[in-house]
Amino acid sequence: MTHILAIDQGTTSSRAILFDHQMRPTRSAQREFTQHFPASGWVEHDPEEIWKTVRDTCLEVASGADIAAIGITNQRETTLVWDRATGQPIHNAIVWQDRRTAGTCSKLKEAGHEALVTSRTGLLLDPYFSGTKLAWILDNVDGARARAEAGELVFGTVDTFLIWRLTGGARHVTDATNAARTMLYDINSGAWDADICALLDIPMSMLPEVLDCAAKFGTTDLLGGETPILGVAGDQQAATIGQACFKPGMMKSTYGTGCFALLNTGDTPVTSTNRLLTTIAYQLDSKPTYALEGSIFIAGAAVQWLRDGLGIIDDAAQTGNLAKAADPEQDVVLVPAFTGLGAPYWDAECRGAVFGLTRGSGPKEFARAALESVGFQTRDLLAAMKADMGAKADTVLRVDGGMAASDWTMQFLADITGAAVDRPTVLETTALGAAWLAGMKAGLYPDQDGFAARWALDCRFEVKMDQATRARRYQTWQDAVSRTLSRP
Template identity: 75%
Template sequence: MTHILAIDQGTTSSRAILFDADLRIVATSQQEFTQHFPDSGWVEHEADDLWRTVAETCRDVVARTGVDPKDIAAIGITNQRETTLVWDRDTGEAVHRAIVWQDRRTAAFCRGMKPQEEMLTAKTGLLMDPYFSGTKLRWILENVEGARARARAGKLMFGTVDSYLIWKLTGGRAHVTDATNAARTMLYNIHEGQWDAEICGLFDIPMEMLPEVRDCAAEFGTTDLLGPEIPILGVAGDQQAATVGQACFDKGMLKSTYGTGCFALLNTGDTPVTSTHRLLGTIAYQLDGKPTYALEGSIFIAGAVVQWLRDGLGIIGQASDTQPLADKADPQQRLYLVPAFTGLGAPHWDPDARGAIFGLTRGSGPAEFARAALESVGYQTRDLLEAMKADVGDLGETVLRVDGGMSASDWSMQFLSDILGAPVDRPKVLETTALGAAWLAGMRAGVYPGQAEFSRSWALEQRFEPKMEPKDRDTRYAGWQDAVRRTLTRQG
């Protein structure tokens, strides 16, 4: 058996990527699915859309390559994190649409729980915010008729997307998750490595609903989706999978993924860091029962701001149009776009903030909007790195490893390097999220090498060095900070 199949279930699409024995991509299949916005700040997915697109892309990628499913040694899964599903134990039917990680409907409940935040952060590493799964799960139990009673009777199951997909793939034989996804629910004690009874009681969540937690490389069941039984041997949330795919195995290594959102993770080794600057302590990966921790900064809108230019404003036809349009922007204009479309994430954590544009003149047009949109990603990343430095001290000669769709833009990566004042390394393999999931499964199956050899295989495609003058960098960033302050609903 010489191939590994990676399932990458994301926020806007599902993908299946087939890797060969040398960790090279053989083929990819992708399907987008509908986003649902039933109310302001609400974001939902149809559970059936998640499952259907995963199943169809898996079958498609195998059919198009002609690879015999018997030659697939294992499946690895990576997924959008925090997105919350509840389904019937017997029928497998979801009782409500999946509530997406971006969804802010539980903001009022979170505000009311602020007195409990210190305890919650101490146990989970997370902040009291609608982003995480726990309050979304509570909302479903509160608002779907009969759901809490059915849950208490053991008839309903909870899971993040990985758990739901594994349940469907195994025909309901496995209700499991991995430590990285569990760590994003706000129900999991990352120090003790188990679901926390006190927190579940606080949220009134029956613990019988929760999946069994396993390592990132472990036995998660088998599936006959492609005919023969194939084991599922690797699972990690998308940002943790990207951390693995970027081979950030050493303490102090840093990566940032630019997809729908932007997520920067700093490996902190075997010791979790309690942030005093509103970052998150989390699990980077867990192997052989031993967690490796990370400090994470989460930005809700990165690549999604380009989608907004395309779908909301209609000023570009496709994402690749953004860079040449930004090049035409008037250099004398300084627009700041704060893309708080679903609130602001780290380090501000203001779920009620909404997007704003500052610096408009009569001469501002599509080119200036495009430049401001791309620059907003760099500015937000600097916010995260400044907070990380404040938490852990001097990071030394910081080198940021980048991946995700937006990292393919030379313009964006050069501005990122400029505004950070640090090198930005883009690898030859940009599909690091899928690569991480594939390596976890393939390593467990004995197809791929261990950590040390895998790390040596990481290859640089291009390094971006800062070219901006320090004074200009600081002036621009000060303007950004002022724009964010004007956007926040919570001051101080």
């Protein structure tokens, strides 16, 4: 067996990528699926459509290949509930971007529960995470709570649902990185937290078994025969692994639908004083490695908005050239709070805004503002990380994801953050991380040190912007954000 199949189930599409024995991607397939917006701030996916796109892409790329194992990486926090006996979902998946439980989170904060949640889970009380989404399904789907209490329903993030389907319902499992994003898992003790489950009125019988990132998650006959599933990690943790950020202080930032920066803090969880999240970067041999994480809800989605919402571009690749041609005298700023703002603001109620418009503002300026918003938001995160970690934080940022292919965007990122930006030769680091976990467990791929030695640089973007310009531009961003926030 010479290949590893990586399933990369994302927010807007599902992909399957085949990696050879040298960890090189050799074949891939991708299917987009429908985004459902039933109300303002609500985002849902059809679980059956997710499953179909995963199944179809796997069958397409696996044909004729000798596959040693499967690795899975997935959109995190997205919440599903299904019937234990039939495997049928009882509601659409509630997506990580969804803000319908903002009111619930506000009430829990007002009642003084955030300190408990943060001390156990490393997270903040925010609708981003799975816990309140699960509670909403139990409270709003007819008969769901009674069925859950009777043991008839199970909960899972996307990885758990896919494993259930792949194994024909034989395995109800997740990994530590996905569990750590539910707001129900104690990252210190490595167990589901009974107190938080009681607070949200969630029966613990619904929760999956939690395994290492490289473990025996089950086997599937989808590809013919019995193929083991040996690696699982949430997408941002998989990218951290794929970027070989194995040493404390190393940082990566992934630019997809959203943007997520993780900083490895080693075997000790660091409590942020700057409203970052404490999470599990990966867990191997029952030993968790922790990270500080900053979450940006809208990155590539801002470019999608230019295409689908405003209709000013036909393809994302156009934005770099448009931005380059924008009027340098205009300071148009987009605060892309379409679903609220994530770290370090955590404002679920604010919404997007554009500042600095003139009669001369047009598609070029909008494109530049959309790309620059990603750099500005990343600077917010890195500033918070350095405030928490000091000199222990690396001064180089490893980047990946679709937007990392844009030279213009990455150069602005380096300029506005004041940090060198390293883009690797393999941009599919999320899928690579999942593949390495499975391949390492299968004995096909090297250990951490061997894997890290193979990381290769494609391009380093050095800082070119002078300090005075950087300070002025960032102050303009901070002023725009202050005008957008909903709270005093």
